Amino acid sequence: MFRNLKETIDLIASIPVSPERKEILQPLAEFIQKKADVGERINLNFICTHNSRRSHLSQIWAQVMAEYFNIRNVYCYSGGTEATAMFTKVAETLQKQGFHIQKLSDNGNPVYAVKYAENAHPVICFSKKFDDAFNPGSGFAAVMTCSNADEGCPFIAGAEKRVAVKFEDPKSSDGTQEMNRVYLERSLEIAAEMYEVMRSVTETLKNSR
16 A cells, blocks of 8 residues: 555554444444355445545545455445535545545546555546446445435345445535545544454454454
8 A cells, every 4th residue: 555545544543433333333344244254246335415525435445444454355336316526625635645546537527546555456436326337236235324315215226235324524614714624534534434344354254264
């Protein structure tokens, strides 16, 4: 991994996750562990309303933490109940945390390649509906990252498991002096929880062998 990103992950490793949040994260860890036990592909689709902030942060950090803990066959996606655009502050925040980001298109809904290591395939990010053809059509965990999407989508076609892991929307800080701080804190919070998920999977796999 890139050196600056590795330093960020060292910081993330020290961020505590409360027992209440660990309980919320447990169904996601169990889905990953079950697939890893039998060597199956692990598809995770992180879903929020606009696929602009929280779902992208979750997608990217989950992919990175799977790589960090050497959990194979993890493929992370994101989507929304509607498509808008990945918010520019998300890319800026991730860049400051050590990711290398390339903007592949420059339209109303740009496509970003988010790299976390020199020779790893980048995470491709753009806003899309959760059932877009880019995302898996079946056998995936639908991870609901906001209340609106969770309540507005009582049924996710093709989802093998549905898990609600909700985060507060950093959008509330847009245009304020607190904006940079709030986006950084939300990114670190999501990263810490994805770290906890993948760490617990690794620990369980290790103990079962």
